[in-house]
Each structure stands twice: as C-alpha cells, then as structure tokens.
Amino acid sequence: MENLDNIEVPLFPISVAARILDISVHTLRMYEREGLVVPFKKKSNHRLYSKADIERLNCIRRAINESKISINGIKTIYSLIPCWDIIKCSSKDRENCEAYKSHSNPCWTFKHSDNICATNECRDCSVYKDYGECKSLKEKLISVIK
DNA sequence: TTTCTTACA
C-alpha cells in the first residue's frame, strides 16, 4: 500500500527506465559507470530504478540537452556537494577521505573502508538523494548561499 | 526474453 506513493522504491527494470527516459539501456549503464546515478541492484545483479531515479535522470538529461553541460561537468557539480558537512564526518575522517578531496568525482563513487560511508548504501544516503532532482538541488544550493 | 559484462569497426 505504501509502495505506490514511495518514490524511493526500486520498480523499473532498465528496459522500462530507458523507455520512460527515451534513451538507450546502454546510455543508462554509462551514466551509472560515470557515477551520475546509483540504481538499486538485485541479487541477480539486475538493476531496478525508482521514481526518484527517473527524476534524477530527467534532471541529468535536461542538463545535457538544454544546458549543454558535459557528463564531466555534472560529475564536478556532484563532487562539490559538502558530504562531510551533511553527514557528521569527523575531521579525522576527512584526512584520508578521497571523496573529501575530489573535485571531479561524486563522493558515492569512492569505496570507503573506515567511516560511516562504509556501512551505508550511497543510494540511501541523503548526500545522494537530496541532490538528485533539479528542484531540490536548487533549493539546497540556495540554502548554502544564504 | 531480458539483462549482465566486456569489447570494438
């Protein structure tokens, strides 16, 4: 009953997601390789995309088509999300954190071994989720400026 | 049939 309105639940196989977004499954997998999106993975290793994932991809497509931004450009924006501030990351954690230093790759593309990121699914992290859709991303960035 | 990974004219 609650699955119907929860945009976080993985629902669509890659073929359906591709059809919704009007892009190829190949392109969809490429976005994942680039770290733009983190779809849910079943034990069979098959991907499942949620409504939130679709919205995220829509935002990415708009950025590419309308704003003519490159995939690397999007990666750069994501890499600048203050993850260490969003989750309570100690100053000690930051010292040897690749994600903290990176200006080219989103934090969720790194494999952590020490801090909380090691035990949490990046897909379920607010750092990833709260910046996944165009509108929320704008609001988040504005709140930082204010 | 669909999806997965890897590779490539």
Place this chain on the structure above:
DNA sequence: TGTAAGTA
C-alpha cells in the same frame, strides 16, 4: 552511441 558475444 550502437552493436555483438557469451552467460545467467
């Protein structure tokens, strides 16, 4: 980006 091979 598209397509192919060989699996699961």
